[in-house]
Amino acid sequence: MGKSTGFLQYGRAENPHRPVQARIKDFEELYETQSETTRKEQAARCMNCGVPFCQSAIELKGMVTGCPLHNLIPEWNDEIYQGNIAYALNRLLKTNPFPEFTGRVCPALCEKACINGLDGEPVCVHDNEKFIIESAFEQGLMKPRKPAVRSGKRVAVIGAGPSGLALADALNQRGHLVCVLEREEEAGGLLMYGIPNMKLDKRVIQRRVELMKEEGVTFEMNTSVGRDVSFDQLKERYDAIAVCAGAKKPRPVAGFEDDIHGVAYAVDFLSATTRRLQAGAPLPDLRECHVVIVGGGDTGNDCCATAIRLGCTKITQLE
Template sequence: MGKPTGFMEYERRGRPERDPKERVKDWEDYTLPMPDVEAQREGARCMDCGVPTCHTGTEMAGGTSGCPVYHYIPEWNDLVYRGQWKEALMKAHEQNNFPEFTGIACPAPCEGACVLGLNENPVAIRSVERSIVEKGFANGWITAEPPEKRTGKKVAVVGSGPAGLTVADQLNKAGHTVTVYERDDRPGGLLTYGIPEMKLSYEVVLRRVKLMEEEGVRFVTNANIGKDIPSRQLEEENDAVVLCGGAANHRNIDVEGRNLEGVHFAMDFLHANTRSLLDSHHENGEYISAEGKNVIVIGGGDTGTDCIATSMRHDCKSLVQFDIYDKKPENRDEAVNPWPQYPVIHRIEYGQKEAEAVFGDDPRAYAVQTKKFVGDGNGQIKEVHTINVKLKFDEQGNKYREEIPGTEKVWQADLVLLAIGFTGPEQELVEEMGLETTRRTNVKADLHTYLTNKEGVFAAGDMRRGQSLIVWAINEGRAAADACDKYLMEVPETV
């Protein structure tokens, strides 16, 4: 695939980024378009692997290796190298309904499993993918394709995040009449309100939603199922219901002072910011502002990074990010993290780059555990007290963290953002519908049929599997839609 000697001739080139000091002044995309020639050279770096592993996703050692939607990556890399962009677009859409979403917001486990990554920098797969789909939209190659006929079957999809959109897209293509219910005022779920504008613009989400509407999918917003619309009504009015509500139950922190003003869940911070930005460009003031504040972000993942980048654009006074883990190595440790596992290495993401450019240092503090929050006497957060910890294992192999005496520290704070993940789906709708759950409180649904314990009710995405990646949500959405289609058309089960 690609140019036989491309991996030897060209250095890795991903999508370029704007100057960090400049981009924090606006909410535009923090990256720049990748020139065609660079994308073609990157496609040329894709080797003629004997057994490519980038395109086959699996869970390995607690992470994801390869692409969960089984993207035809070597094929579209080769097509891009040869300048056959339209053919590359068709190939990219064969396994992925929304390559623009994964091309922007996926952590790219495909790159971690790239064979070239064994001894060189892997192919910048995600950057090539985004170049393909953006060229497709720019040239008008991506157009509405309504189904030629309808089956007469009706399906309600609850939730319009990546899993819900995928289910709706697939079932609509199969000819079923699909209505998507979203409790927020705009469709997109996590894509709209969980990922900030400079990383994934709402216009990117909206252009795909509009295409789906042209193809016949109906979107109903401000519809909180179980509250605004009884779930029984959905079951009575439809031949099937697919639940894709996500894992929105925040993981909390149980320390003294948690209820002080100024301590917020990260997703509340991000959601309010994007809504106010889209509604009024922040003129309505209906968001949690970091302007002029000492900000502490607790949590070292992607959501924490998004909180950093958002706070920087608010013009915060200072910023620190607590990571409970030690600083990761610069290179993959082959003894404990061998290829093709997802590489657990030190990364400097876009938010950290911005904080470092403005304040002079990487904002992260490692192996830090929060002990308590202290207020100013008027109910407002003033300080965060921490201690450093060391990861250890007991005799049964269970992890625990041992505090290191003498490492106590007090941090000044006006705003604290908790970005420590989610424990599962919110339970109100689950309980109202009488759905069985797993020990992790996820909706229990068979992996083969995606059916819950209720007839005609399916579950997919984070609501079924727990907090995960966009690309896994698309994987589950495609599989659940296929299972639902067979159920609706009464196709016998096969082994």
């Protein structure tokens, strides 16, 4: 516990949003960063509980609370407060392969479980996590981790989304030779094409993929298993195959497609916008459009934020 009175001395201070009128005109990331001093104060709010529910991932009344990865949150909060980014990074990477992703888009179940939240406001775990990994990249601490010994076993991972990347990283660190096959032109899956750039800058994904390549993971892009290469061919070439193909098929609303003109599925809409943004092509023009969004979850809200940036006149969101 870095500071025994931290939770009494300091109030919660989240990373601030960029001004509304500035951020709705572009697709740059939403949040501004805070100083190292502020982050140390926020880390000092962690009470290092005897039973840290923040990292528990336990089920209470049918709902999961706490970090599903069992991140060692009190440990790396203490290291932030002490100014030991290298040690904080060591503890963070122990359980989380890609904190630069979760530090941006995770729903922060850890904060929902924080004991500070019972009689005040929870610790800014989410922002602290992002601070550790981004500081590590800035300070040159994120170097390729190449296995000292290779097993000689070859593994094909089908799909370069979050699960495919995480599995490829884990298998590679254990010394296996991993090839990731992806049907799209860029790795990332939902991270790349389903989450808009203002929540997760695509350069962050590309930075991680380049690091994985340096560590020995190979990628075959624009490769659709079943079309460009058969499953039987993969079985001949590899000792094991992992299918991490995701779920691309949307759930339709009965009658919508037939009765209403101009219906688009959420991820298709978000993907099309991201592809054009990445290619520097003209973005969809929603000026003079009244948009109705069915659903109020993360994806529905991403569609809302994207439609605003594309100039729509009015949005009605149904939940």
